[in-house]
Amino acid sequence: MHKINPKEAQTASFTQRGENEKNSSHFTSFFMKKSGGSAYIMYDYHIVIIDDNRAVLQSLKLVLEGVFRKVTVMPYPNTLPAILNSRVDAVLLDMNFSAQKLDGQEGLTWLRYIKQQENPPAVVMITAFGDINLAVNSLKEGAEDFITKPWDNDTLVEKLLKAIDTCNQNQHLSQKANEADQLKKESEEMHQLTLDEMEKHHIEEMMKECDNNLTEVAKRLDIGRQKLYNKLKKYGLVV
Numbered sequence: 001m002h003k004i005n006p007k008e009a010q011t012a013s014f015t016q017r018g019e020n021e022k023n024s025s026h027f028t029s030f031f032m033k034k035s036g037g038s039a040y041i042m043y044d045y046h047i048v049i050i051d052d053n054r055a056v057l058q059s060l061k062l063v064l065e066g067v068f069r070k071v072t073v074m075p076y077p078n079t080l081p082a083i084l085n086s087r088v089d090a091v092l093l094d095m096n097f098s099a100q101k102l103d104g105q106e107g108l109t110w111l112r113y114i115k116q117q118e119n120p121p122a123v124v125m126i127t128a129f130g131d132i133n134l135a136v137n138s139l140k141e142g143a144e145d146f147i148t149k150p151w152d153n154d155t156l157v158e159k160l161l162k163a164i165d166t167c168n169q170n171q172h173l174s175q176k177a178n179e180a181d182q183l184k185k186e187s188e189e190m191h192q193l194t195l196d197e198m199e200k201h202h203i204e205e206m207m208k209e210c211d212n213n214l215t216e217v218a219k220r221l222d223i224g225r226q227k228l229y230n231k232l233k234k235y236g237l238v239v
Helices: 006-023 054-064 077-083 105-115 129-140 153-209 214-221 225-234
Strands: 029-033 039-050 068-074 090-094 122-128 145-149
Touching: 039 054, 039 077, 039 153, 054 068, 054 090, 054 153, 068 077, 077 105, 090 105, 090 153, 105 122, 105 129, 122 129, 122 153, 129 145, 145 153, 153 214, 153 225, 214 225
Parallel strands: 039 068, 039 090, 090 122, 122 145
Antiparallel strands: 029 039
């Protein structure tokens, strides 16, 4: 469990509520008073742990279920797609799921799958100490962080919290960027529409002045007859 004293818990609560309002995240803090004046902070997050070693799986569950609102464990990722249909804030993902394949590709494959989802959860990879290079590669594939076996409980919790915060911030920035791109596209379309409307109106006026004499209209517009015909066709003005 992530143990803090009551004063720290109260300060953390105010700070985290402020971050929640600022970032519009799902963050909420709850406190459970224990005898002796100590307090444990529980985070309103859903954590999914995937590791084929059941001893590791249960150890991680024991560590995290007292810190996070919901902890789901699974030895293999085959049911992960169904789990991702509901709210998941972070996935603690092992790099390997079979004794025959220890190159980490299974973990990387599932990492890519997770990150291809709409608003994907944060991902923290679990790796053996000797697989640091592989873990670093997972960061390039989109993982927020990694933790090595054996792990330090406090470090694990801190990494998960930081990963969730980083993931939420990146999604927020991505959403803002998409909104900006959409506004720019709409603005360009509106600008183009205005130019087209102005050109259509100008051609219509020339057609009236020249009594639909295309040669004269093309001359006044300083364009060839074929180009004029193409514009008339574009604007539905073919005579």
